[in-house]
Amino acid sequence: MSNDRHVPVMLQRCLDMLAPALRRPGAVVVDCTLGLGGHSEELLKQFPEVRLIALDRDTEALRLSGERLAPYGERATLVHAVYDELPEVLDRLGVPRVDGVLFDLGVSSMQLDEAGRGFAYAQDAPLDMRMDQTTGISAAEVLNTYPAGELVRILRAYGEEKQAKRIVSAIVRAREKEPFSNSARLVELIRDALPQAAKRTGGNPAKRTFQALRIEVNRELEAVENAIPAAVKAVRVGGRVVVLSYQSLEDRIVKQVFAAGAANTAPAGLPVVPEKYQPRLKLLTRGAELPTEEEVAENRRAAPARLRGAERIREDEPS
Numbered sequence: 001m002s003n004d005r006h007v008p009v010m011l012q013r014c015l016d017m018l019a020p021a022l023r024r025p026g027a028v029v030v031d032c033t034l035g036l037g038g039h040s041e042e043l044l045k046q047f048p049e050v051r052l053i054a055l056d057r058d059t060e061a062l063r064l065s066g067e068r069l070a071p072y073g074e075r076a077t078l079v080h081a082v083y084d085e086l087p088e089v090l091d092r093l094g095v096p097r098v099d100g101v102l103f104d105l106g107v108s109s110m111q112l113d114e115a116g117r118g119f120a121y122a123q124d125a126p127l128d129m130r131m132d133q134t135t136g137i138s139a140a141e142v143l144n145t146y147p148a149g150e151l152v153r154i155l156r157a158y159g160e161e162k163q164a165k166r167i168v169s170a171i172v173r174a175r176e177k178e179p180f181s182n183s184a185r186l187v188e189l190i191r192d193a194l195p196q197a198a199k200r201t202g203g204n205p206a207k208r209t210f211q212a213l214r215i216e217v218n219r220e221l222e223a224v225e226n227a228i229p230a231a232v233k234a235v236r237v238g239g240r241v242v243v244l245s246y247q248s249l250e251d252r253i254v255k256q257v258f259a260a261g262a263a264n265t266a267p268a269g270l271p272v273v274p275e276k277y278q279p280r281l282k283l284l285t286r287g288a289e290l291p292t293e294e295e296v297a298e299n300r301r302a303a304p305a306r307l308r309g310a311e312r313i314r315e316d317e318p319s
Contacts (some may be wrong), residue, residue, distance in 0.1 A: 002227060003148065004077060004222075007038070007068050007298065007299045008038035008039045008042070009104065009105065009244055009291065009295075009299065009302040009305045010130060010289075010291050010302065010307050011039065011042060011102070011245060011293065013289065013307060014102060014104075014242050014244065014307070015039075015043065016038065016041055017240065017284055017307075017309045018043075018100040018102065018309075019046075019047075019101045019241050019243055020238075020240070020311075021099045021235075021238055021239050021240040021302055021311070022043075022047045022099055022100050022307070023047070023051050024238070025049065026049075026051075026096055026101055026189065027047070027050050027051070027100070027280070028048065028050070028051045028052075028053065028098040028099055028100075028149065029043055029047070029050050029051070029052055029053075029098065029100040029101070029102065029132045030052075030053045030054070030055070030085035030098050030100070030101045030234070031043065031052060031053075031054040031085060031104075032054070032055050032100050032101060032102065032103045032227065032231070033055070033056065033059075033060055033103055033104045033105065034054040034055060034056035034061060034062065034065050034078065034316055035056065035065070035104065035106075035166070035204075036061060036064055036065060036068070037054070037061075037064070037065030037068045037069055039053055039104060040054050040070060040076065041068060042070065043102075043178060044072045044075055044076060046125070046189075048203040050075070050244075050295035051075055052069075052075060052076045052077065052118065053077045053079065053089065053090070053095065053098070054077070054079065055071075055077065055080075055081045055082070055083055055086070056078075056079075056080070056081075056220075057078050057080065057081065057082045057131050058131050058132055058133075058233050059133070059134060060082060060133075062080055065078060066078055069315040072121050077093065079093075080132075082132070082220075082223055083103065083223060083224075083227040083237055084223040084224075084226035084227040084230065086101075086227060086230045086231060086234060087230050087233070087234065089110030090234060094248060094289070096222070096268070097234060097236040097239070098234050098235055098236070098239060098241075099236060099238070099239045100235070100239060100240050100241075100242070101234060101235060101239075101240075101241045101242070102220065102242050102243075102252070103227070103231070103241075103242070103243040103244065104244045105220075105227070105243065105244060105245045105246060105250050107155075114281035119302065120192060123149075123183070124182055124183055124184035125182065126182055127139040127140040127143065127180055127181060127182060127183055127186065127213075128139075128140070129217045129218070130211055130213045130217055130218065131218050132218075136217065136218070138217065139182050139213040139216075139217050140179070140181055141215070142216055142217060142242065143171060143175065143180045143186070143213070144175050144179040144180055148168050148169070148172050151164075151168045151171065151172075152164045152165055152168045154212050154213070154215075154216050155167060155209055155212045157212075157249075158211065158213075158216060158221070158249065158250070159208035159209055159210075159211050159212030160208060160249075161208040163193070163194055163195070163211065163296045165250055166194065167189075167192050167194070167209060168189055168194075168283055169193075170189050170190075170192070170193035170198065171186075171189065174189055178312075181211075181263065182193070183221050186206065186209070187206040188205075190205050190206045190209055191205055191206070193234050209271075211247065214277075215249075215313065216259045220250070221250065222248055222254065224245075224250050224253050224254070227251055227257040228243065228253060228254055228257040228258075229257055230289070232281065232312065233262055235312045236312065237309075237312050237313065237314060237315060238311065238312065239311070239312050240309060240310065240311045240312070241309065241310050242282065242284075242308075242309040243279065243307070243309070244305055244306070244307050245288075245305070245308075246304045246308050247304065251288060251298070251306045251308070254300045254308050255288070255308065258281060258308060258310045259277065259283075260285055261281060261310060262280075262281045262283050262310065263278045264277060264278060264279055265280060273319070275306055275314075276317040278305075278314060279313065279314070280312060280313065280314045280315075281310040281311065281312060281313065282308035282310065282313045282315060283308075283309075283310055284308075284310055284311055285307060285309050288307060288308050289304050289306070290304035290305070290306065290307075290309040291303070
């Protein structure tokens with residue numbers, strides 16, 4: 001497994017955005033998506049005083065990153081958890097508030113590159129797609145057991161697939177003859193099910209279906225919906241949350257959480273806005289920042305990345 005494929009996306013930009021919060025003595029930063037540890041290693045290297053807590057649901061990622069981050073000893077705490085379990089993790093570690101939280105959403109390079117995991121449509125593999133292979137149902141089980149209407153909903157909502165109905169009726173016909181187990185058969189079926197015009201645009205025709213299955217199997221959007229507000233809650237005043245997303249559905253959730261935190265919620269017409277209505281967050285990006293052309297040329301996986309950051313500027317009002 002060569003390391004050049006695992007260049008963390010928009011690495012320096014993420015670190016620069018977190019930097020003002022991490023220079024505080026005793027600062028704690030959470031990497032919610034450890035993966036192969038690229039972002040984490042740089043955080044430990046560039047901020048020599050910082051303590052890192054890193055989460056990943058993938059036991060193989062934790063093992064590999066553990067080796068990589070071993071030289072930093074006590075400064076790094078690695079935890080087997082999904083990022084929406086952040087409040088429980090911090091509670092268990094006795095860390096009430098943190099200074100920075102980083103999310104690098106989507107599938108890690110390692111999961112895409114390991115054929116056996118079934119994430120990639122470019123090579124034949126068992127249809128698994130679980131980021132945590134110790135729990136949950138596989139993509140094959142979703143394909144073989146979900147009712148047609150539910151599969152259509154998933155393909156439309158999570159894959160933004162316009163041909164969802166056509167693909168699902170082909171899946172349902174095929175699974176009656178023989179249940180799905182491998183990715184190549186699904187890729188072929190999608191190719192055959194699509195009209196010519198739909199095949200000519202936007203890369204591999206299976207891409208949207210695979211994305212939709214992966215999101216369903218790993219409850220990704222649900223996890224993001226819970227995790228981003230939890231991260232905002234976990235950072236102290238002056239703390240920062242930085243999020244990289246790779247598809248519009250995730251980016252939309254991040255945008256909404258940040259926008260709500262940065263909004264003035266006072267009823268119209270108040271001459272002075274009371275403290276409790278004032279924004280809790282300050283946005284650090286105008287819209288979403290995109291990777292540079294040079295970065296995309298060096299690392300094609302950076303192409304769809306969208307970066308957003310927010311700083312906490314006030315405590316929540318006691319409810």
